[in-house]
Amino acid sequence: MTRVSISEARRRLPALVRQVKNDPGSVVQIAVRDEVVAELRAALPEPEPGAAARALLEVMRKLPKARGPRRNISGRVDEYLYGRYRDEP
Numbered sequence: 001m002t003r004v005s006i007s008e009a010r011r012r013l014p015a016l017v018r019q020v021k022n023d024p025g026s027v028v029q030i031a032v033r034d035e036v037v038a039e040l041r042a043a044l045p046e047p048e049p050g051a052a053a054r055a056l057l058e059v060m061r062k063l064p065k066a067r068g069p070r071r072n073i074s075g076r077v078d079e080y081l082y083g084r085y086r087d088e089p
Helices: 006-022 051-062 074-082
Strands: 002-005 027-032 035-041
Touching: 002 006, 006 027, 006 035
Parallel strands: 002 027
Antiparallel strands: 027 035
16 A cells, blocks of 8 residues: 655656556555545456346345245235224224
C-alpha cells in the first residue's frame, strides 16, 4: 500500500495507474493534509452475464424438496385473525 499526497498523485498519475495495472493487488492511497481521501486500485472483473441467476438456481437445487401436499396458508388468514364466524353478531 502506497500513500501519496494529492499534488504528487497529479504529477505521477500515469505511473501510478501503470503500477496498479501491473500489480492488481496494490493500493495507492491519496492524502490531503495527511488524511486519506481516496484510493486508487485495480477494477474488479465483471461477472459474466447470467452468473447470478445460475448461482441462484444451483442454491435452489440444493434445498430440500417440499414434503406433503401444498397448503393455501394465506387463504385462512381472516379466520386466523378474526375467528371462525366473524360475520355473525
